[in-house]
Amino acid sequence: MTPRWDLLLTHATLATLDGEQPFGLIKDGALACANGRIAWVGRMSDLPSAASAVRTENLAGKLLTPGLIDCHTHLVFAGNRVREFDMRLNGASYEDIARAGGGIASSVAAVRAASEEELLQQSLPRARALLRDGVTTLEIKSGYGLDLANEGKMLRVARRLGETVGVGVRTTYLAAHALPPEFTDHADGYIDAVIAWLPQLHAAGLVDAVDAFCEGIGFSPAQTRRVFEVARALGIPVKLHADQLSDLGGAALVAEFNGLSADHIEYTRDDGVRAMAAHGTVAVLLPGAFHLLRETKLPPIAQLREHGVAMAVATDCNPGTSPLLSLRQAMQLACTHFRMTPEEALQGTTVHAAKALGLADRGALCTGMRADLVAWNVAHPAELCYWLGGDLAAQVIVAGQPSL
Ligand SMILES: O=C(O)CC[C@@H]1NC(=O)NC1=O
Numbered sequence: 001m002t003p004r005w006d007l008l009l010t011h012a013t014l015a016t017l018d019g020e021q022p023f024g025l026i027k028d029g030a031l032a033c034a035n036g037r038i039a040w041v042g043r044m045s046d047l048p049s050a051a052s053a054v055r056t057e058n059l060a061g062k063l064l065t066p067g068l069i070d071c072h073t074h075l076v077f078a079g080n081r082v083r084e085f086d087m088r089l090n091g092a093s094y095e096d097i098a099r100a101g102g103g104i105a106s107s108v109a110a111v112r113a114a115s116e117e118e119l120l121q122q123s124l125p126r127a128r129a130l131l132r133d134g135v136t137t138l139e140i141k142s143g144y145g146l147d148l149a150n151e152g153k154m155l156r157v158a159r160r161l162g163e164t165v166g167v168g169v170r171t172t173y174l175a176a177h178a179l180p181p182e183f184t185d186h187a188d189g190y191i192d193a194v195i196a197w198l199p200q201l202h203a204a205g206l207v208d209a210v211d212a213f214c215e216g217i218g219f220s221p222a223q224t225r226r227v228f229e230v231a232r233a234l235g236i237p238v239k240l241h242a243d244q245l246s247d248l249g250g251a252a253l254v255a256e257f258n259g260l261s262a263d264h265i266e267y268t269r270d271d272g273v274r275a276m277a278a279h280g281t282v283a284v285l286l287p288g289a290f291h292l293l294r295e296t297k298l299p300p301i302a303q304l305r306e307h308g309v310a311m312a313v314a315t316d317c318n319p320g321t322s323p324l325l326s327l328r329q330a331m332q333l334a335c336t337h338f339r340m341t342p343e344e345a346l347q348g349t350t351v352h353a354a355k356a357l358g359l360a361d362r363g364a365l366c367t368g369m370r371a372d373l374v375a376w377n378v379a380h381p382a383e384l385c386y387w388l389g390g391d392l393a394a395q396v397i398v399a400g401q402p403s404l
C-alpha cells in the first residue's frame with residue numbers, strides 16, 4: 001500500500017537521538033508525518049519510491065531535531081525581581097534576600113494580586129519565547145500562590161498557556177515551595193494545608209506531578225516526605241528541588257519514592273547518585289540558576305555518568321534565580337559550566353527531559369512518536385550549544401503542524 005503522508009521533509013540532517021551514532025545522526029535523511037505522528041524516518045536512499053505527501057519540503061541539509069522539552073520551569077509568575085538581581089550584584093546572597101522577605105515571597109504577593117487573565121497575559125510572552133527557540137513541550141510549576149485559590153489559579157494558567165500557544169504542558173504542584181506569610185513559623189501546619197489541597201486540585205485535572213523545595217530555606221526532608229506520601233497515595237508522580245544549596249539527602253529521598261527527577265543537585269553526594277541510578281530517577285541540571293547565583297559547587301556530573309543516571313537540562317525559568325527564556329542557552333551553559341558534551345546537552349533537552357516528565361511518546365525521531373520537530377538554521381547538532389543567542393529555529397512543528 002502506498003503511504004500517503006501529511007508532510008514529508010527531505011534532505012535533512014537528522015539528529016534522531018536514537019540508535020548508536022552520536023546524536024543518532026543520519027545525514028541526508030527524510031522524515032514523514034501523518035496524523036500528528038512520525039510515520040517514517042530514515043535515509044533518503046531508503047525512502048519508499050511510491051511514497052507521497054500532501055506537502056513536501058526540501059530542507060537542503062538543515063538540521064532536524066525532536067522538539068525540545070523544557071522539563072523544569074516556573075514560567076507562570078507576575079512582575080519580576082530585577083531589583084534582587086541588582087542586590088545580588090552588590091553582594092547580597094539568595095538566602096539573605098529570602099530571609100529579608102524578598103525572593104519567592106515577593107513573587108507570591110505579585111501572583112496573589114494578579115487575576116488569572118493578567119497572569120496568563122504576563123506569562124504568554126515567556127512561553128512564546130521558548131517556543132520560538134524550539135521548545136514544544138513545557139513543564140510548568142505552581143508555587144507562587146501558596147494557598148488553594150492561588151495555587152489553582154497558577155495551575156489553570158499553566159494549562160491555558162499550552163492551549164493558547166499550542167505546546168504540550170505538564171503541570172507540577174509546588175505549593176511546598178516557600179512558607180506563606182499566614183503560616184510564618186508554622187511550617188508543619190502549612191504542610192498540613194499543602195497536603196489537604198492536593199486531592200481537590202488533582203481531581204480538577206490540574207496536577208501531573210508533585211514537587212517540593214527541600215532546602216534550609218525551604219522544607220525539611222521530613223516535611224517533604226509527608227507531601228510525597230500523599231502524592232503516592234493519590235498515584236501522582238513526584239520530583240524534587242534537591243540539594244541545590246546544601247546536602248539534605250534530597251536526591252536519595254525522591255529516588256526512594258521512585259521519583260521522576262531530582263533537580264539542581266549541586267550538593268548531592270555519591271549515595272544520592274547511587275539511589276537515583278537504582279530507581280531510574282533523572283538528574284535535572286539547571287545551569288541558569290547556577291550561573292545567576294554565581295554558584296561554585298558543581299553538580300556530580302562524573303558520578304552521574306559513572307552510574308548511568310540520565311541527565312536532563314532545563315531553564316528553571318523563574319523571576320529569582322533563573323530568568324532564562326532560552327532552552328538552547330541552558331544547553332550552552334550546561335556545556336560551559338558543567339562540561340556536559342553537546343550530545344549530552346541535546347539528550348538532556350529531548351529524550352532525558354521526556355523521561356523526567358514521565359513521557360514516552362516524544363523526545364526522539366522514531367516512528368510512532370509525536371511529530372514535534374524543529375528545523376534549525378544550522379548543519380550540526382553541536383551548534384545548538386555553540387551559538388550564544390541568535391534566532392536559529394527555522395521551523396517549529398508541533399504534532400505535525402507548523403507552529404511559527
Ligand atoms: O526565587 C524564585 O522565585 C524561585 C527559585 C527556584 N525555586 C527553588 O526552589 N529553587 C530555585 O532556584
Ligand SMILES: [Fe+3]
Pocket residue numbers: 072073074241316318
Ligand atoms: Fe526551580
